[in-house]
Amino acid sequence: MxxxxxxxxxxxxxxxxxxxxxxxxxxxxxxxxxxxxxxxxxxxxxxxxxxxxxxxxxxxxxxxxxxxxxGTADLQQCADSIIRLHAEWLWSRGQKDRIAYRFTSGHLARWSAYAEGDRAEVSGTKVSWVRTGSEARSRAAFRAYLDMVFTYAGTLSLExxxxxxxxxxxxxxxxxxxxxxxxxxxxxxxxxxxxxxxxxxxxxxxxxxxxxxxxxxxxxxxxxxxxxxxxxxxxxxxxxxxxxxxxx
Incomplete structure (x- = not known):
């Protein structure tokens, strides 16, 4: 704007x-x-x-x-928008360690782990966290983390x-x-x-x-x-x- x-x-x-x-x-x-x-x-x-x-x-x-x-992809839909706003509130308050949301599979995706380089490897309902990324705590990394959450979370996980x-x-x-x-x-x-x-x-x-x-x-x-x-x-x-x- x-x-x-x-x-x-x-x-x-x-x-x-x-x-x-x-x-x-x-x-x-x-x-x-x-x-x-x-x-x-x-x-x-x-x-x-x-x-x-x-x-x-x-x-x-x-x-x-x-x-x-x-965003630029078909990710931030209804449940994702709620997650986005909640995460933005925590980010704005400096409570970044509380930013964590569950995938539909039930696995918890923590921003703190993502920031340290952990990435989700998803196969069906199985999720493994592997240290394949580099440490990054920037705003851009935060948005990338949220896009990952939007990909694997939804109304079923929020329910x-x-x-x-x-x-x-x-x-x-x-x-x-x-x-x-x-x-x-x-x-x-x-x-x-x-x-x-x-x-x-x-x-x-x-x-x-x-x-x-x-x-x-x-x-x-x-x-x-x-x-x-x-x-x-x-x-x-x-x-x-x-x-x-x-x-x-």
Missing amino acids: SKSVPVRSLEAAIAPPPGFTRVEVKPDSFGAWLRGLPLRPAGTPVRDFLGREILPGDSPLLAAVAELDV REKKRPPREDVQPGDFIVAGGSPGHAVLVLEVAVNAAGERVVLLGQGSIPAQDFQVFTQGHNDPWFSWEGEKLVTPFWDPFPWSALRRL
Whole structure:
């Protein structure tokens, strides 16, 4: 994005509905970091990794597009976008030793090991780590590590996450996932509550093909989704059951 274009944060760009206030989050949490997520100018379309338009900027299903590169390959899809944002939060806080995500096979891929030169050799569901690379801790190496994770992780691996908060405990930074090939996952970017205790959420997603991470709406330019029904209904996927809620 051009330096002459002011960056909008998620928190500044999208206010809660009347009568609702944002829930409190810890200052150093993933949810607090997401409130500062930079957004591209209003009217920016969603584009895929080849630059093709997926959603026009004036689509009633589109609230905003994040200022986040999607890479040059068809890798950073829905689950990968959640991993990317979570990893960027840890990277920004200097907590790089916590950056680690599981492949669909269940094997854990640690950034710290990758930075020391370990590389994954994958044969079917078998993964071996071999010291074939050189030590590298640069930003470029970090992006290469993430592309490796995107290649072998997905909705099935995110679905197996052990942290499964109850619906009543939803927090910004949680996600809801339907594992499959393909499956789908959406990130809870924000939670707001009213005096009656009713909650609404902002949701973001990547998708297939790999494309810009987007804050989407339920149509008619309304980006806030009710958290009170029997299931979470979105315009891009089958309704998600509340049992699909996960936390990294």
